[in-house]
Amino acid sequence: MSTPRDLRDPGAYAGPLSGRRAQAARNDHAILSAARTVFLQNPHAPVAAVATAAGVGISALYRRYPGKEQLLQQLCADGLRTFIAVAEQHSDAQPDPFTALKEFVRGIVDADVHALTVKLAGTFAPTPELGELAARAGTLAQEIFNRAFEAGALRADADANDIPMIFEQLTAIRLRDEARTAALRHRYLDVLMDGLRSKQGAEALPGPPPSSEELGERWIVPDAIMDGWPSPSP
């Protein structure tokens, strides 16, 4: 029985797993990965685009997730978990706190994980678990910032809430070519972090840093981008 199987995705390591089961396992990953790429490019992309990008049919997707919303939640949760992992990894084991902070930011930016938690926000209902993960992520980032700050490596008017804003700005850099995107982000990461460094003769940054409420703004508003603007009335 020369297993002629698996017309799909022939390049991706057919492995020792045999046939259908193996395909299923690979599809698990392919779908998640495709969803990541597609939704990162366009948060409102149709589900069919994910299936196409994953090289599977729509039913393969719906077999795994009850609906689009659950897929997005999964994506977001995974992103948050990655964020936490990166943060923990850079939390210590680095003599210089400034370098630790910079490497941490680079890690998050390379993982392209911030967009997952923010650009997707508002396109699905957040679950309690998501909230907890986000809280933990925030705490870890805060700690890494604090260490650098207390070591005197940052300008006096730098603030922990500047970090998410830096993510935001670097995340805005997105070209078709993924490698080039990463390279450019590194470039401006250097510029930004250099601007945040402590230095003499620098005048104070204008205005207060973002407040936590301001940073959290994104999570509210399901989408309501079009309707009654300020807030019509219930």
Next chain:
Amino acid sequence: MSTPRDLRDPGAYAGPLSGRRAQAARNDHAILSAARTVFLQNPHAPVAAVATAAGVGISALYRRYPGKEQLLQQLCADGLRTFIAVAEQHSDAQPDPFTALKEFVRGIVDADVHALTVKLAGTFAPTPELGELAARAGTLAQEIFNRAFEAGALRADADANDIPMIFEQLTAIRLRDEARTAALRHRYLDVLMDGLRSKQGAEALPGPPPSSEELGERWIVPDAIMDGWPSPSP
């Protein structure tokens, strides 16, 4: 026929004009302004959202523009013209070229004009006029950068194409509160420009600056965000 007069663009001056004509004049401005706000928030917002935000009916909008596309083109052209005006205004009359550059960037960012030309790109067919305006805008920006660079105010590996990328990053900062948005943008404008300043002991920025082709990427692709990915076929 017998168009009595040109109701368009009365200079946003509602004044003592009486009745219907005055309302029309005010609507001209209200619609354009609302469109700006709405499409800046969400480039794919429905036309109805603009009408609602402007506090007018849909027909008031369609009386002025043949369709959505023309409205977007108008918006983009206005944005480009503003860009050019700001650039010309900061092009000289400023002794220090670095300050001139920074003020120029601040002017563009405050006018929120970059998003108009880039976030909207790909949502409508560009006209030849738009192309010319964009070219002129680019040239002006380049000149302002060059003056600062040649004066030695910028780090040696800074590049003119870094400027659009800075716009891009600052434009990504967008809160509900417009004033706060501007304030935060000023904050990171300071950080970024400080990072771009010439200084000793700075290691080189990693990787090459963005190429002009990379910056122009946005204009191609009508939308095709979901379908054949790399580029299906003509």
Next chain:
DNA sequence: GCAGAACGGAATAAACCGTTCCGTTTGCCG
């Protein structure tokens, strides 16, 4: 062989959206 897990993709039903149409209001002019 056979039962059924997994699939691919067409079919479906419900939005969503740009644009048109129609009835109404309201200055202006004779």
Next chain:
DNA sequence: CGGCAAACGGAACGGTTTATTCCGTTCTGC
């Protein structure tokens, strides 16, 4: 004053897009 037409508001229309369901097919494991 009466009538005309510029301006409007917003419902109605038709096309398109999308999430989700359904069904026939293909393999696997036994």
